[in-house]
Amino acid sequence: MTAPTVDRAAARSGRWHMPITVEQRAASRFLQQLGVNLVALVLAFGLGAILLLMAGDNPFDVYREMFDRAFGSSRAFRETLRSTTPLILTGLAVTVCFRMGLWSIGAEGQLIAGSVAGAAAALVLGPSLPAPLAVAAVVVAAALGGAAWATLAAVPRALFGTDEVVTTLMLNFIALGIMNYLIFGSVSYWRDRTNLGFPAGKVIPESTQLDPYFGVFDAGLILSLALALIVALALRRTVWGYQLRVAGDSRAAASYAGISATRQIISVFAVSGALAGVAGGTYVMSITFALEPRAIAVNLGFVGIVVAAVALLKPLLVVPIAFLMGALLSIAPSLSIFGVSPAVVIVIQGIILLCVAGAQFFIRYRVRITRVEVGSR
């Protein structure tokens, strides 16, 4: 099934020729896809180097420093791992939706909803429950919060076909507004009323604070790894995952197979929202220890889109990619000490996304340089 397209104008004129042929690949193997994407990553860092040169920095020094600050010491490595956890979860959340062709960009808002719900559960149940149960309660509450927030976009999408890109984006801002209101705009249950200075969230009880260092692995990371495995298995080995994959490939085939689009859309959104919600819950339990708007709304949901895209929407690949992105995120603040703007990290992330998006062309098409006789017709 290859459909060659030759540059006709060039062939006709005879004088000018473009010796490049683009043909569609019948199918691409996984390793091929991975290879193309790795090349894209290298290219992205190369382009980033040009940018650093233009800014007057030595890219080799900057990259070495970045590497040291991400992996150079056990403390740095732990920081990287802590940034990895939420990115695995938001990456999974995005993966699940995108695999079905639902372009949800609402992981950010669902993460916030999960943080609010998780913090509430921690504050209410934390003092009375033993630690493992309290943590479980926070995780469940965060998942429900995220799922509920996602459902707000899912129901109109399923029933009326409302564009999910717009609704999920808008719901992100609403969630952020609500969280800001809870801490900065009102004396809510989440706000620390004993603190008369700058408004802050009430610190969650110790039973719900995850000991951040289980050796190197924090409990949130273990949970997120387990969820990556579960999502991978669910996609591959359950009826639900099968229906999701069919609907993602062809809506017409899904309806032919008797798959209810309404039910499938809502359940996929709910699962995606739950994953993003858990990201919020674990973030509160292991990093902020309170509903802290400025620490929580740091684009983890949006970076999840980059993670999912670079990971080719494969749940197990989300883990290493989240680790890479987590490293980039964790070093951003310390770069300024080194005299490089933290914005560099964001720019490099953007370049990575562009390179990977561009690389998809080479996965779908094969480009060959062919010899064309000059002047022949």
Added chain:
Amino acid sequence: MPQDTELAVRTIGISKEFFGQSVLEDVDFDLRWGEIHALLGENGAGKSTLCSILAGLYHPTRGEMMLAGAPYSPHSPHAALEAGVGMVYQHFRLVEQMTVAENILLGNPDVPVRMTASGLAGRAREVMDRHGLWIEPTKYVGDLAVGEKQQAEILRLLNRGVKVLILDEPTAVLTPREAEALFAALRNLADQGRGVILVTHKLREVQQSADTVTVLRSGKKVAHQRVDDTTTHDLARLMIGDDLEPGSGSVDASHTTGDKLLELHSVSVVSDAATRPELDGVNLTVRAGQIVGVAGVSGNGQRELAEVITGLRTTTSGTIRLRGEDISSQTIGGRIKKGMGFVPEDRLTRGLVLGLEIEDNVLLRSQRDRGFRIGPFLRLSAINQWARRLIDRFDIRGVRKGLPISVLSGGNLQRLILARELSRQPALLVASEPTRGLDVGAAEAVQTILKAERGRGVGILLFSGDLEEVLGISDEVVVMYEGRVVASRPASEVDVAQVGRWMAGLT
């Protein structure tokens, strides 16, 4: 109107091949100025291809074309339009969010960059007055009825100075009254000296509105006549061909004595009250061990009938019974469980999931089957074994582990769908165009499979645009026209000419 010669368009020996398959063979076609010339033929006869070549969309593989006596070889639709040849496609090239005036004047190099709305409307009115067509120029195209949109499209082309106007199945989307208005407008354009080509498969339209008719069959020109010199019966025979044997298929009486499997009782589908119903009081019976073939020119309700039986579409009224049980309001899944197999017409987009592997594709429509799952979990090894069995039994070639099924050839893909649907041992199989696009060998293989299933007592409802196939393997032939069943006879009692007349809406 410049009239350098009597002929507006002449094609000499035009041939067109797609991927080595011949679609048009050596077609000579003449269009005079001032005439409405009907291009008649069945689906796939090459009408649209010929027009697309004239309109610059395709390039002929061989042959030459003349426009007003001069050599003509447009390299793009834009170049064709510059030369004065414009085509009205079935899907209009209009911007719904713009007004009629904006659409008509869109892309016209004479219109200044800045122009007021009233200025535009005035220019549009001039165009309309000149051509005797009228649509309120300030209305948005999205708010227009289909017939009005079509007129806006024609006006847009006329405004670009089109001398030869090609219309591809223009009445397919129109109500009878809109169609009459269209023909009056076309007659007016022809009287002004333009050449009009009307692509159609409706004999009545040819008789009503055209001066000349060229008939294509399987890519070849079979006739070019003045309409006054022909009858609809002649045209029907020319269009469908008379070289087929009358129903030679299955006279074995044992095939028609099975129990009633599928019964449709006055089934109607009305999606839009303003147009004719998609299905209009259809009665139909399929018995066990019987192939019922549905003939008809495509677009006369066959697709809707298949969809309504299989559950992709809901009935407006009437009942559908499967083995005596009313299934009219059953879900697709419910109907599958009751023993309905379905080979859909769109095999690549609906019948298969091209991006997934063979295991996922044999599982399609069986994903809730107890044999393939334990609770919510799929039994991958059972599915895998099942896939391998079907590959063996139906001789599906080209499957590669770990690669999506898009690597398979058309014949193998169709066998895969059949294998899957038959593996469920259905009581009834609805097969839409099961051999379309297949080469002769692959088509025969599919027909053999269908006949074998009939021998095992499966009832088969076969939809096919290939009349030879319908008459060749069916026990009973049903003819559809404009959403109704106009005839239903044993295949042994009908001949091609008779079926052709029914298909054309004649009695």
